[in-house]
Amino acid sequence: MSKPYVLGIDIGGTNTVFGIVDARGQVVASDSIKTRKHSEFDKYVDELHTEVMRLLKANDAEDKIQGIGIGAPNANYYTGTIENGINLPWGNNVALAEKVSRAFGGIPVAVTNDANAAAIGEMTYGAARGMKDFIMITLGTGVGSGIVINGQVVYGHDGFAGELGHVIVKRNNGRVCGCGRTGCLETYASATGVARTAREFLETRSDPSTLRAIDIDSITSKDVYDAAITGDKLAKEIFEFTGKILGEAFADMIAFSSPQAIILFGGLSKSGDLLMKPLVDAMESNVMSIFRGKTKVILSELKESDAAVLGASALGWEAKYRAEVPAAEVAPANLPVVE
């Protein structure tokens, strides 16, 4: 018999947020722990288990969890592991699904990367309800993506599909990317990319800008946004440059999967027309004529604080993987009482 709640866990570089979610997508209760407190993964899972159990108890939900869904950078849906844990403290090939399922006495666990979790959340509870073909683009520190085709998340043959932040938008003399290559979309169209563009423009041009009052090495995308909304011409051009690169990249994505919508999520997506206008202009003028005017660019409808947990939790309903837990390891409270 299915149970009334799922647990959604979002493992971010700084915080791990978890929430109890009901079938209508309401976050009944949530809490968080610090991701980097333990450099040993088993200790991290211990703390996560302790804090989650505390939250479950407080909400009378200890026996009411159908499954656990987890979103984490580079987590692989097929293998249940974090294969390349570059942004996390526990190294590579971390047995995420297995250890969490074991800690919770064999509850089914499903994992995916954070951008795919956001796409699932959007499809289940947000702007993509009813859509079978869409692309979720997360514009944060980096650029992530979750692709849905025929109503299914695209995992590819190895579980790593959907790295649209790392398509090459500049073949020659492109910016160095954290992935080790140059010219990736992420180096231009992320919050970090906007700050890099600001530094580049300020260094190579001489026109006035209120941004020149800020220490150039500490400029953020927020500074650029603040300057642009007060009418600073150079700051507005930074958004035009960013939007144009994103729009050109979107035109190529449309040639691939012809999505009904591209949904933007994350800090930079809240820049309004400063980003959206040049983005849509560039997308429409670069797309093949058969696609023109067809793909909407829209904003996520999920609260940013809830979205990752909601998306991960949606995966919990269909989770199938269970760790095999020897009887001796199961907490007594979960065992039938034999007199």
Add this chain to the structure above:
Amino acid sequence: MSKPYVLGIDIGGTNTVFGIVDARGQVVASDSIKTRKHSEFDKYVDELHTEVMRLLKANDAEDKIQGIGIGAPNANYYTGTIENGINLPWGNNVALAEKVSRAFGGIPVAVTNDANAAAIGEMTYGAARGMKDFIMITLGTGVGSGIVINGQVVYGHDGFAGELGHVIVKRNNGRVCGCGRTGCLETYASATGVARTAREFLETRSDPSTLRAIDIDSITSKDVYDAAITGDKLAKEIFEFTGKILGEAFADMIAFSSPQAIILFGGLSKSGDLLMKPLVDAMESNVMSIFRGKTKVILSELKESDAAVLGASALGWEAKYRAEVPAAEVAPANLPVVE
């Protein structure tokens, strides 16, 4: 009860080839008509029907066709129409599925574009048997693509997904494309693209080449191939240039769907290591490290003459659309005899 054969029809710019195909993918018999003989679509369908019926009779297969699958440029799987018939004589919005189904007394018809048909053929009978995630790239006069994800052809929300010949590989000063834009992959990596590269190299460089003996305006990709296999340095460089552009484009496609294989089909794919070596080198050195060494680039295993018909025919097994045919229009042979 299902019948033993399907009919596969490949509508090309010059010839329309059709074949009777059995469940094991054997082409029992095939024939063709000229695509451009009739500028009126109804007359074309009349002739197609007459010639197909002749072939069916000759093979004792008149009542043995389960469905009809058709591959045609810009044919739309969802609507059954040729929406943008730029390479065909009948204009736009041609009711392909409806008119063919009607001509054949209501037999189910499914249509798709030629590259998707090739992908279906490869998945059903060729190099992609058993694969759930692959991309078919046809290197002919143009560059076409059929994308398969989770075992399903990617049609997108409007039926037009999979136009990978029209991703932009050169943002600035790119070659003019037949689609009306500039810098498309197809303008570099097709047979026509190779000929354009030859003309460009010969005009802008002065090093010797046996290609200089040929009238520059009539050079074909075959001429370049012939020169390259005899060791002509400039001709070999043309293939290196072409392979590099293809390999770079493939690296971005891998970031999207992480396919198990990219399968090459069409005349230019038969260039052997001249094309394959620079292609795979560029792909592997441009792909993200998590994808490196994972995606195979392989050649189609279908005979080129059969592939399009086979691919279209495979669609015939699952065809569901039937034109409603008024009783009076049904050929007497198909009606139950009422005494």
